[in-house]
Amino acid sequence: MDKPPRRDGISEKRARTDDRNVRPGYRDNTRDEARNNGSPQRVQIVADITGQNQIVQCFLKWGRFRISDFELLSCPMPQFSYRARNAQGELVEGVLDCADRAIAIHQIEQQRCIPIRIEAVGVRPEHADKKESAATPPAPTQTLKIPHSQLLIFTEQLAHLLQAGMTLDEGLSILEKRLKQPRVQQMTRTLHQALVDGRSFSQALREMPRIFPPLFVNLVAAGEASGALPEILLRLVKHLTQAKDLRDRVQQALIYPAFLAVAGVALITIFITYMVPQLTGFMAQIGGALPLPTRILMQIHHAITTYWWLAILIVIGASVGFRAFVRTEEGRLTWDRFRLSIPAYGRVIRHRYYAQFSRTLGTLIQNGIPLLRSLDLVSEIAGNRYLELKIIEARRAVIDGATLSTALSSQHIFPDLFTDMMAVGEQTGRFGETMQTIADVYERELDRNVAIISQLIPPVIIVVVATVVGLVVYSILSAVFEATHSLQFRPH
Known part of the structure; x- marks a missing residue:
């Protein structure tokens, strides 16, 4: 043998x-x-x-x-069926022969795809035993809203699960069981069902506008396109944390001035509604002439007590008119451009956008996304119509053959330091790394500007409130002094 x-x-x-x-x-x-x-x-x-x-x-x-x-x-060899999204956002399915599930995930990611679901061939999914009639459709999510802190927790934990090698399908299933807040569970369940139905993660997020802002949705779309979804989610966690820290610092800086403002408004209201009528009756009895500040204060009191309903209608009408105006293309463009020109506040908006633009563009380029596609995605996360149109114009210049640094410099929306550093990155072939460096520079500038503004706001509010209260007190005291002077020199 x-x-x-x-x-x-x-x-x-x-x-x-x-x-x-x-x-x-x-x-x-x-x-x-x-x-x-x-x-x-x-x-x-x-x-x-x-x-x-x-x-x-x-x-x-x-x-x-x-x-x-x-x-x-x-x-x-064991077989695993999978469903994933490729760099073009298309849904792909297939079967892999791998020793275990971790190797299957690694092979899918090497193909620049985002794994959504991976199952061993012949194994029924957990929910397969459930009857279709027992499945309850997800509740409407257009009006669903969750606290900012819960969104931060959800994003961070999902990023960590994806980094650990889990698919989106598995990560959402785990978060649905782990996060106990009812609205968060409803949100996670709806996202999970959207993936099962074949929609991309960014498409599912777009259906919840009150939870996920356009910046969040478009960055996730960029992460799906680049195959760097976990890194993008961690970047979003940092962005959400920075936004929360910014609000917290401003709120803490405004606690004392807000207390002073409330006390000042309460004091002015008492003077106008209680002191002024008594002062008017007192001056009518003695027949003295009222000083000019007191007469102005009495006219204000008369207007408030007589036409208060008109003031409410004016405020409501102005609010509705403003909202309707900014919903138009021209109105939104005008308002967004005006916001950039507001002293201090406009500087914060610009530096925040410089950091966000460079960080996102650098991440996309480093993950292999073409420049023109990257500019499309970056233009959508501006949150400012004026800046968005400027980026679109710069993209047209790039198509015509200009470098990105030259195209942005001609739009006059980025400072010279920004475009000069970008030009260096283009010349050295380290564009992605250079954009990350630019983001670090302007994030530090943003923190410095926020710190300065938070220190300037309290004394400004104190001065304004003190001035208004002082004028009201002066108007009342001047009338009292005038009445006292008249009584002293009146013949008996």
């Missing part, structure tokens, strides 16, 4: 076969007996024998790594 050929480097000397052929299902039990120095240990290794992925079961003898016997098992 012919001897079997060598298989994958396992020599005939080390493969104890006696006069029997190695065949599927063959097992040599002579080595399975206990030894004085220890029992042989049985392990399974993956090998490629005769062109097919099969499992070789080997025995390790006496603690030494020496194959004393083996068994060729006739079992194929």
